[in-house]
Amino acid sequence: MRLKNQPCEAEIAPGLEPIVSSELADESIAITHTEKGLIQFTYTGELADLRQLKTVNALYLRYQFPIPRPKALLGHQHFQILLNAITRLQQAYPPETFRTLGIDAAGSDSSVMQRLKTELATAAHLYPDTEKGDLLLRIRRTRDQAEGWDVLIRISPRPLATRAWRVQDYEGALNAAVAHAMIRLTRPSREDRYLNLACGSGTLLIERLTAGRAQQVIGIDHDPFALSLAQRNSTASKVKPQLLQGDVRALPLSDASIDKLTADLPFGQLVGTHEANRTLYPDLLQEAARVARIGAPFVLITHEIRLLENLLRQQSAWHLEDLVKITLNGLHPRIYLLRRV
Ligand SMILES: C[S@@+](CC[C@H](N)C(=O)[O-])C[C@H]1O[C@@H](n2cnc3c(N)ncnc32)[C@H](O)[C@@H]1O
Structure with a gap:
């Protein structure tokens, strides 16, 4: 399905705006508006290419209607625009990919x-x-305008961040x-000998390998x-990281x-405990x-902010180069980019 000058909106983890912007820039996508948790852009190209974006949670096609109330969306002209957009999207996927239609809106x-x-569900079967x-349709007032509604x-039938490999x-x-x-x-390159400490179910390893080849990928x-x-x-994702069982405090x-190294450390809430983290970190x-x-x-990445930042101040092996504060599942963890001195 080819899109031409289509307004789009990316829903992202708040705080990731600069990193998502850099991925969009790599795809020559020009951003029209950014705010916490979302990026808007106008897109010309294949829908399939948009589905390849890796740092966004979900992507939406945006339709703006100069109407005073959502009720006007039931009028023939607006309803037809929406139905055409839905039908085109259905045709871009194998039959039965979409079975249900939902609306996410205040009220x-x-x-x-x-x-x-x-009415939309019936018309779109x-x-x-x-x-x-x-x-999924999200309906809300058009931002920064006195009147108008966005649909x-x-x-995609699931958010893009819900990967098929999981x-x-x-x-x-x-x-x-x-x-x-x-x-x-980490700026991946094919020469990388990459290590993911405390790899759990392999999310970082798989994302590393989908970003391109590497000399070694160890979890x-x-x-x-x-x-x-x-x-x-x-x-399931057709990649082959090297998986090792061992303690990250005594690496083989x-x-x-x-x-290059990455780690999604135990936050001490769902996984691990604050007490264990005091010696683990x-x-x-x-x-x-x-x-x-x-x-x-x-x-x-961790939610043990005070612990980690105190430790970083007390050591000289790692230099703190960048810090990204994000919001994730109602928590406010931070991503630290450290550099081996
Ligand atoms: C937050 S989870 C990582 C989740 C992973 N990123 C994923 O997406 O599945 C933290 C992981 O640290 C591991 N872990 C905790 N202490 C460890 C240790 N001393 N050595 C190795 N792994 C450890 C746990 O088993 C757990 O899988």
Whole structure:
């Protein structure tokens, strides 16, 4: 499906704006508006290429209607615009990809929204959904304008960050779009000997390998169950990281043998405890410094902000180069870009 000058909106983890912008720039996509948690742009090109964006949570086609109230969307002209957009999107996918239609809006229970949902679903041969639906419409007032309403149509039956390769869930698994943003911060290259400490179900490893080839991609975790999930997710995504069972405080790797490192550390809430983290974090920083070559980036994400920032002040092996504050599942973790001194 080819789009021409189509207004689009990317829903992103708040705080990731600069990293998502850099991915859009790589695809020669010109941004028209950015605010916390969303980026708008006008797109000309294939829909399939938009679906390849890796750092966004979800992508929407945006239709702006100069109307005073959503009720006017039921009028023939506006309804037809929406129905045509939905039908085109359905045709871009195999039949039955979208089975249900949902509306996400303030007042989505109102009779107008319910009617709009039922009439659009019927006309598009879909079932109205009480939840989000495969074909999701978001309806809201047009930003920065006195009058007008936007209808956003999600381009995929699931958010883009819900990767098809995730066949095994893991408590505490990292959002794949955030993982991909972390990978971008390492500036992947095909010469990389890359290490993911505490790899869990393999999100960072898989995102590293989907970003391009590398000389070595190694994941280490002490939990055999987590490693079995990483193995199944990797197989589903047709990539082959090297998975090692071991303690990140005693890595089975030589000194200065790794070019790029990442870690999604236990936050001490769902995974691990604050008490265990007090000894894990300093040991891990030290061991990571041993295996990292001089100049290696180490990108890590954690919610143990005070603990990590205190530790960083007390050591000299890692220089803090950048800090990205994000919002994720209602928490405010930070992504740290460290550089081996
Ligand atoms: C937040 S989870 C990582 C989740 C992973 N990013 C994913 O998407 O599935 C943290 C991981 O650290 C591992 N871990 C905790 N302490 C460890 C240690 N001392 N050595 C190795 N792995 C450890 C846990 O088993 C867990 O899988």
